[in-house]
Amino acid sequence: MTASGRLVMQGWWESEETARRKFTSWVGEYGSMPGARITLTDEQRGHTRR
DSSP states (O other): OEETTEEOOOOOOSOHHHHHHHHHHHHHHHTTSTTEEOOEEETTTTEEEO
């Protein structure tokens, strides 16, 4: 997660299910922060979800 272009939080989860749950949680908790950008990336497949 970045805010105003600065990295403020990151995580890595082996389970896709856990990663998606955390992504949804972070959007709910931090999505309204000014300049927040929350990105979920599947590093094996190269897919990015914002």
